[in-house]
Amino acid sequence: MGQTKRVAVLGAGISGAVAARRLIEAGLGVTVFDKGRGIGGRMATRRVADSGLAFDHGAQFMRAQGANFSERLADWTRRGVAGAWDALGGSVGIPGMTAPVRDLLEGIDTRSDRTVTRIERTDGVWRLAIAEGAEDDDFDAVAVSFPSPQVAKLMKASGLALPGLDVPVYAPCWSLMLACERDCPLQAGPLSDGSGAIAQMFREDSKPGRSAETVQVVVHATPEWSRAHLEETREQVTRILVGAIETSLGTAVRPIHASAHRWRYALVETALNEDCIYESSLKLGACGDWCLGPRVEAAYDSGAALAARMIADLA
Numbered sequence: 075m076g077q078t079k080r081v082a083v084l085g086a087g088i089s090g091a092v093a094a095r096r097l098i099e100a101g102l103g104v105t106v107f108d109k110g111r112g113i114g115g116r117m118a119t120r121r122v123a124d125s126g127l128a129f130d131h132g133a134q135f136m137r138a139q140g141a142n143f144s145e146r147l148a149d150w151t152r153r154g155v156a157g158a159w160d161a162l163g164g165s166v167g168i169p170g171m172t173a174p175v176r177d178l179l180e181g182i183d184t185r186s187d188r189t190v191t192r193i194e195r196t197d198g199v200w201r202l203a204i205a206e207g208a209e210d211d212d213f214d215a216v217a218v219s220f221p222s223p224q225v226a227k228l229m230k231a232s233g234l235a236l237p238g239l240d241v242p243v244y245a246p247c248w249s250l251m252l253a254c255e256r257d258c259p260l261q262a263g264p265l266s267d268g269s270g271a272i273a274q275m276f277r278e279d280s281k282p283g284r285s286a287e288t289v290q291v292v293v294h295a296t297p298e299w300s301r302a303h304l305e306e307t308r309e310q311v312t313r314i315l316v317g318a319i320e321t322s323l324g325t326a327v328r329p330i331h332a333s334a335h336r337w338r339y340a341l342v343e344t345a346l347n348e349d350c351i352y353e354s355s356l357k358l359g360a361c362g363d364w365c366l367g368p369r370v371e372a373a374y375d376s377g378a379a380l381a382a383r384m385i386a387d388l389a
């Protein structure tokens with residue numbers, strides 16, 4: 075019997091997580107690296123220290139159209155990893171949006187706080203350069219699951235090229251996390267203060283498995299506004315967005331918590347329209363929502379497609 079082939083999966087969002095799960099199930103060795111403090115990528119749950127507050131400040135909910143993701147979502151729902159969020163007719167992770175990603179990565183060697191800055195292949199063996207310190211592992215193949223501009227940056231730094239990375243286009247999104255006492259006037263839905271800043275407000279406390287002690291809201295700014303204010307500080311954006319909400323409601327909100335998060339690559343505006351990229355000669359592939367569209371399900375399908383290509387090539 076030959077040695078177990080080893081794959082480095084770069085990125086622990088939903089696309090990297092499903093790729094890692096499928097590769098492990100096929101008998102390959104897998105290590106996952108992510109630059110974040112935690113896992114989940116844009117399926118993130120931000121906990122505010124010492125406050126009991128938690129916000130899904132990226133993806134709000136999931137919907138399944140195709141058979142693969144429908145089956146997975148049904149399994150998560152059966153096991154309490156996800157549940158129906160009736161307010162928007164979708165499903166959410168329980169207790170937060172990260173839960174489904176955590177479930178996929180269960181038992182898989184996953185290393186956070188690992189920013190991969192370069193990859194290098196010598197005599198058929200891949201090594202990774204990590205900003206936070208050395209990792210000595212060797213890999214037979216690499217699956218990159220970052221947003222496409224970040225894949226392109228890694229390829230450039232590594233002197234490599236993958237076709238099609240210049241096609242996808244992302245819109246940014248500023249996301250505001252807001253908590254208020256129960257009697258505050260914030261409601262879910264679109265809001266207009268006339269400035270075009272706010273796209274949608276979501277009531278976190280109406281999701282299954284969340285605390286309803288306070289009103290917790292996530293506010294997404296519009297793509298246009300987010301683009302125009304992309305390089306402002308979190309504090310500036312927090313101030314402007316809270317002001318826009320107060321103008322639109324005609325009353326003060328008096329938040330007990332308010333903070334903003336910049337998603338530089340939030341929602342795919344133009345997709346590649348291929349399920350993944352894979353170069354068999356290099357044993358190098360890339361996946362993510364940018365392959366198929368701006369949805370959790372698209373990212374999931376892309377990660378599964380890349381794993382299938384790698385398994386056919388390596389196993």
Ligand SMILES: Cc1cc2nc3c(=O)[nH]c(=O)nc-3n(C[C@H](O)[C@H](O)[C@H](O)COP(=O)(O)OP(=O)(O)OC[C@H]3O[C@@H](n4cnc5c(N)ncnc54)[C@H](O)[C@@H]3O)c2cc1C
Nearest residue numbers: 085087088089109115116133134135190362363369370373
């Ligand atoms: C504000 C917002 C709202 C959204 N709302 C919804 C919604 O309601 N429904 C829906 O279906 N979709 C929604 N989406 C889209 C959905 O979140 C994404 O399509 C999906 O989560 C993308 O998964 P992914 O695995 O492709 O990428 P990501 O989740 O971005 O994962 C990529 C990972 O790569 C890591 N990474 C990047 N560079 C490096 C590096 N150099 N080294 C190591 N790690 C690195 C990142 O830390 C990240 O964890 C929303 C997105 C945002 C931002």
